[in-house]
Amino acid sequence: MKLSTRELATLAVFGALWGLVEISLGALLKTLNIPLSGVVLAAIGLTIALVGRAFVPRRGSTLFIGVIATLLKLFSLGGVILGPMVGILTEALVAEIVLSMLGRPRRSGFVLAGALGVAWVLLQPFVTGPLLFGRTVFTVWLDLLDRGNQLLGLDPSAAIWIVAALLAIHLAIGAVVGWLSWDIARLLQVRLGRPVTSTNIL
Amino acid sequence: MKRLLLLILVLSIALLSACASANPTEDQNTSSESNPTLVISGGETSKSYTRSDLEALPATQAAFKDVTYIGVTIAALLEDAGIDPTQVKAIKAVASDGYSLNYDISQLLADDIILAYARADGDLAEDDGAFRMVLPGAEGKLNARMLVELQIIK
Numbered sequence: 001m002k003l004s005t006r007e008l009a010t011l012a013v014f015g016a017l018w019g020l021v022e023i024s025l026g027a028l029l030k031t032l033n034i035p036l037s038g039v040v041l042a043a044i045g046l047t048i049a050l051v052g053r054a055f056v057p058r059r060g061s062t063l064f065i066g067v068i069a070t071l072l073k074l075f076s077l078g079g080v081i082l083g084p085m086v087g088i089l090t091e092a093l094v095a096e097i098v099l100s101m102l103g104r105p106r107r108s109g110f111v112l113a114g115a116l117g118v119a120w121v122l123l124q125p126f127v128t129g130p131l132l133f134g135r136t137v138f139t140v141w142l143d144l145l146d147r148g149n150q151l152l153g154l155d156p157s158a159a160i161w162i163v164a165a166l167l168a169i170h171l172a173i174g175a176v177v178g179w180l181s182w183d184i185a186r187l188l189q190v191r192l193g194r195p196v197t198s199t200n201i202l
Numbered sequence: 203m204k205r206l207l208l209l210i211l212v213l214s215i216a217l218l219s220a221c222a223s224a225n226p227t228e229d230q231n232t233s234s235e236s237n238p239t240l241v242i243s244g245g246e247t248s249k250s251y252t253r254s255d256l257e258a259l260p261a262t263q264a265a266f267k268d269v270t271y272i273g274v275t276i277a278a279l280l281e282d283a284g285i286d287p288t289q290v291k292a293i294k295a296v297a298s299d300g301y302s303l304n305y306d307i308s309q310l311l312a313d314d315i316i317l318a319y320a321r322a323d324g325d326l327a328e329d330d331g332a333f334r335m336v337l338p339g340a341e342g343k344l345n346a347r348m349l350v351e352l353q354i355i356k
């Protein structure tokens with residue numbers, strides 16, 4: 001895959017947008033200890049990445065946007081924070097894998113990529129906790145049950161229901177993100193007067 | 203276009219309201235603001251500590267982000283509370299704003315990991331609350347602040 005200069009510049013703009021959102025809103029939400037802050041950030045970030053994918057519908061473009069955003073996150077106010085950086089990169093990677101497997105851009109692909117990308121927010125601590133922060137899967141699991149208890153009012157003993165509900169919420173939000181990204185991309189392309197070809201989503 | 207904007211607006215409001223909904227335990231220690239306490243609880247055990255109670259225990263120093271803190275090791279705290287660390291699977295630290303974090307007991311028993319009640323140069327900063335965890339070298343969110351309770355999970 002070889003991207004033109006124009007395509008690289010377009011992807012860099014979308015990556016920079018995602019990165020700026022992470023640096024500004026991300027720092028704010030984390031400071032305020034707001035539940036679901038990771039979901040909010042992933043939803044916004046994936047929207048940007050998916051719209052970017054629509055503008056450059058080439059294999060690897062979503063991941064490229066994620067890489068740019070990750071690099072920008074290095075300049076976050078709180079210094080180098082590994083967790084969110086891994087989060088951005090893996091969300092972009094998950095979306096990239098889905099979109100690449102499905103081939104030609106279509107709404108269903110965007111919905112699936114958004115859903116799985118946001119769902120990754122739920123699963124990521126189980127990977128990064130033990131690998132990067134010396135935590136055990138057991139304590140990450142306890143955290144998950146506590147979050148479910150706080151958000152849904154479910155007793156931590158109802159573990160299956162908590163996990164099912166949280167997963168459903170993440171998937172649903174991600175699916176809406178994918179659906180909206182498709183429409184936003186279409187709208188932007190019309191507004192910007194981009195030529196409609198078989199390679200873009202119109 | 204209008205429908206799309208409306209949908210985005212509704213989604214944003216839903217997400218933000220979900221975010222704002224769950225900060226349940228604002229200032230659990232307001233009743234004792236002048237003399238805040240830390241509760242160690244779990245099973246049949248429940249013991250409250252004030253800063254002076256903790257100062258009576260052996261003091262240890264630990265540094266995080268270029269700040270040196272004074273506090274007690276978790277091992278010393280558990281011993282004083284009459285809890286056998288070998289019976290503990292995890293400890294849940296609860297902050298006054300509702301934030302909580304579970305620690306594996308093996309992660310907390312190192313000599314340089316402390317529950318801090320002061321800085322080397324004075325009191326804890328206001329946003330540290332009365333008590334905070336100090337895990338040198340660990341990620342920021344593992345260094346929980348504004349602690350009001352440590353729940354023992356056996």
